[in-house]
Amino acid sequence: MPTVHGVLVIARNGDRTVYHQDPDTYAPAYTESTPLGAAESHALGSTLRSTYLSPASPSYIQGISSSLVSNPQVLVHAKAGGEGTAIFDSAIAVLQGLFPPTLQNKIELADGRTIVAPLGGYQYIPVEMAPEGVDRALEPWVGCPAFEKHVADVYASQGFKDTAKHAEHFFDAVHDYTFGRPTTLENAWNIYDYVDTQLTHNKTFAYRLPPTFINQARGLANYHENLVFSDKQVGGIGNIAGRTILHPILSALQRIAFDDDPLRFLLLETSYQPFISLFHMLEMVNENPDLAGIPNFASALAFELLRGPAPERREFLRVKFKNGTDEDFQTYHVFGHEADIPVTEFMYRIEHHAITSQKQWAAACGVNHGYLSRVGGYLGIGATSEDASFSTGNVFTIVAMAFFLGLFVKMFYGGRSRRNNIREIRDQLKAEHNSEMGEKSRLLP
Numbered sequence: 128m129p130t131v132h133g134v135l136v137i138a139r140n141g142d143r144t145v146y147h148q149d150p151d152t153y154a155p156a157y158t159e160s161t162p163l164g165a166a167e168s169h170a171l172g173s174t175l176r177s178t179y180l181s182p183a184s185p186s187y188i189q190g191i192s193s194s195l196v197s198n199p200q201v202l203v204h205a206k207a208g209g210e211g212t213a214i215f216d217s218a219i220a221v222l223q224g225l226f227p228p229t230l231q232n233k234i235e236l237a238d239g240r241t242i243v244a245p246l247g248g249y250q251y252i253p254v255e256m257a258p259e260g261v262d263r264a265l266e267p268w269v270g271c272p273a274f275e276k277h278v279a280d281v282y283a284s285q286g287f288k289d290t291a292k293h294a295e296h297f298f299d300a301v302h303d304y305t306f307g308r309p310t311t312l313e314n315a316w317n318i319y320d321y322v323d324t325q326l327t328h329n330k331t332f333a334y335r336l337p338p339t340f341i342n343q344a345r346g347l348a349n350y351h352e353n354l355v356f357s358d359k360q361v362g363g364i365g366n367i368a369g370r371t372i373l374h375p376i377l378s379a380l381q382r383i384a385f386d387d388d389p390l391r392f393l394l395l396e397t398s399y400q401p402f403i404s405l406f407h408m409l410e411m412v413n414e415n416p417d418l419a420g421i422p423n424f425a426s427a428l429a430f431e432l433l434r435g436p437a438p439e440r441r442e443f444l445r446v447k448f449k450n451g452t453d454e455d456f457q458t459y460h461v462f463g464h465e466a467d468i469p470v471t472e473f474m475y476r477i478e479h480h481a482i483t484s485q486k487q488w489a490a491a492c493g494v495n496h497g498y499l500s501r502v503g504g505y506l507g508i509g510a511t512s513e514d515a516s517f518s519t520g521n522v523f524t525i526v527a528m529a530f531f532l533g534l535f536v537k538m539f540y541g542g543r544s545r546r547n548n549i550r551e552i553r554d555q556l557k558a559e560h561n562s563e564m565g566e567k568s569r570l571l572p
Contacts, residue, residue, distance in 0.1 A: 129433035129443060129467075130189050133383030134179050135376055135393045137401060137428040138221060141167035143213035145324045150313045152275055153268050153355075155209035160216035163327070167425035168217040170452050172224020175427070178456065179392070180225070186431065191391045196226045196250050199389040204375065205396040206265035207257040217425070218254050218396035225394075226250045254396075263488050265397045267371040268356075271492035273364045281354045282313055290350060297343050304336055312347060319348035349420030356403040357419075362480040364491060369404025371488065372397070373481035376430065377474060383432050384442055384470065402428060408477065409446070409461040418459075423451030433467060443467040 141164030147156040178186050180193035191200055205211070205218040232248035235241050244250070257264070268274045281287055291312035298310040298318075304325075305318055322344050325332040358365030372395065379393040399421050405411075405428065406418045431445040445467045447456040461468055462476060482488050489495070 129435045131179070131186050131431050132189060132434040132442070133379075133391045133393075133432045134186075134188055135379050135383075135395070135430040135432075136175060137372065137376075137395045137397060137405075138168070138171060138217070139399050139402065139422055139424060139426045140210055140214040140217035140396065141165060141171075141220065141425045142327065143210065145321055146210060146213075147317055147320075150317065151278060153278070155266075155269070158210055158213050160213040161328070164213060164217060164424065165220040167452050168220035169224040171425045171427055171449075172221035173227075174224075174449070174456075175221070176225050176227075188391050194229055195231050196252055197389070198253060200391040201226075201252060201394075202255075202379070202390060202392070203252060203394045203396070204255040204265075206398060207262040208266050208269065210398050211256070211262075214396050214398065215254065215256065218394065221394065221396065222250075222252050222254075226252060263482075263485065264371045264375060265395070265401070267367045267482070267488055267492075268400065271364075271367065271488075271494070273491060273493045274367055277358075277364045278355055284354075287312065287354065290347075294347055297340075297347070300337075301340055301344065304332070304340065312351065315344075315347040315351040319344040345421075352399070352421050353403055353419045356400045357407040361408050361477075366404040366408055366480075367482070367491060368400040369408045370480055370482045370491070372401045372405070373408075373477060374483045377478055377481055380430070380432060380444075380470060380474065399426075402426065408480065410463060411446070411448075411459050411461060413463070415459060418448070423453075425452050426450050427456075429456065432470065442470040444470050444473050 141160060143158045143160045143164050146158040148154070176193075178184055179188050180191060181187060182193070191197075203218060203222065206214045228244075228247040228249045230243055230248045232244040232250055233241055256262070261270075294312055298312070301318065301322070302310045305321060308314065308317060308321060310318060322336065322341060326336055326341055327333075354365075356365060356368050360366075362370065375393070375395060379390065382388045382390045383393075402422045403420070406415075412419045427449045429447040429449075431447065433443045433445055435441045435443070444461075446459050446461050448459055449456045460466065461473070482491060
């Protein structure tokens with residue numbers, strides 16, 4: 128039986144206050160987390176702990192330190208900008224459930240005293256965020272002219288216009304419950320978010336709202352966001368939320384697959400948009416159309432790297448999704464597979480759609496270097512130094528650069544620990560594919 132060698136988790140933030148997004152540019156407004164949101168994210172962290180850190184679980188990550196966190200084994204990145212405040216709080220709550228306080232978190236001093244960390248042994252785990260709040264990896268659609276044109280094209284499409292006409296009766300009826308907010312299909316996200324937030328936190332509002340309104344608002348918001356954050360082409364601008372988050376996903380997969388790298392668990396705490404894009408890019412919606420919409424608060428998409436038994440020890444990827452706190456993880460197959468997909472095939476099919484640098488983001492969005500120099504930005508985990516904007520105070524980024532440099536030298540000049548290195552297998556697969564198709568060699572970078 129294959130064993131779980133490492134896991135990547137993309138988690139949505141928990142409940143927060145009303146969050147407004149400009150319907151044309153998706154420029155964000157301020158929001159903050161709530162105690163409910165913290166509880167939801169903490170529950171997710173506890174589920175992740177019982178699933179991946181318990182030796183009794185069939186999905187236990189082999190070799191991970193499950194009681195006291197080992198920081199080299201765990202990497203956490205939380206989205207900055209937009210819902211950043213609520214997302215950071217959610218990341219902390221997930222980590223509290225994943226690595227709860229323990230009396231083992233202590234130190235013995237030279238004078239013989241034993242000191243336990245505050246709050247009963249609270250475990251302090253570093254969380255990376257983009258400097259200056261410009262996160263190209265987890266919020267690449269903001270300040271992207273090509274994406275804004277994509278949104279305008281969605282609104283101008285005949286299907287969108289027909290849906291808006293059919294929904295006129297609902298928008299007229301819900302107008303009295305939105306307090307001046309435009310009740311149009313273009314503004315469907317803001318209508319739903321406002322109604323849902325008030326229904327959760329405002330008793331007077333909850334008593335007055337007709338019972339069918341929340342489901343209608345949710346359905347129209349799902350339709351709206353699914354169109355905006357997807358594309359007919361895998362590498363299209365509508366999928367930019369998925370294309371940028373692919374970079375840290377693929378980088379972490381290669382790190383986990385390499386035996387000499389200690390990384391075993393990556394948490395990407397973010398908002399809902401990348402989920403929608405990835406569900407389309409990985410063809411998960413083809414057999415599961417219910418995924419074509421907004422995931423619930425504290426949802427999680429997990430990529431399990433499985434390693435088969437010796438001597439081949441081939442690696443496979445299993446994808447699971449948990450839609451909020453009321454559901455368990457369910458396994459979903461990607462690219463039409465009826466089973467786990469080989470990691471090499473997964474990377475071969477998707478990696479050339481990933482946006483891996485500021486320069487690639489600028490090209491996809493149609494902006495020039497002068498614009499980048501004004502607004503800055505940070506592509507996230509594994510960003511290339513070639514054109515990423517760094518902050519002098521961003522210690523985590525500098526440490527990561529040094530680590531990757533050392534890892535590069537060790538991998539390519541110090542020998543590899545496994546005969547079937549993941550990149551060698553992937554490159555061999557590419558060469559065989561190109562040969563069979565009668566094409567000239569076309570290896571991806």
